[in-house]
Amino acid sequence: MNSAGAAHSYFGKDEFAQFAPGMKTMEDSRYIRDKILSSFEMAELATDPVERAEWLTFVVVGAGPTGVELVGQIAELAHKVLPREFWFSPAGPPPRRPGRSASPPLGRDDQSSTRPARPPGIAAR
8 A cells, every 4th residue: 555645754863764664665565575585585595593593583663553564464474374385484483582662562462452462473572
């Protein structure tokens, strides 16, 4: 879905643009899709478990509707779609790392919600 005149914002931190792609155009979407799928492909080629885990670690900053949707789509790829396509299971246990957030993600565990709090294999922080 595209919106005429929509532009992404880095909230005054324009230097983040080189590390965080926008999510407003079809080109942005294709870039993100290619990065995600390429990471799974590189993980398949990796022989070192540590390197494989690095390729399978995704960082999504932002727990608004777009960030939550992106995390859910990556989890669905890892757990439902890609195990049929890869010789190893990309849905192995995610690394657990401590972290902080200014606000809790949507549908956090201690609130009632009509959907699961987070997909299996997702480490929210």
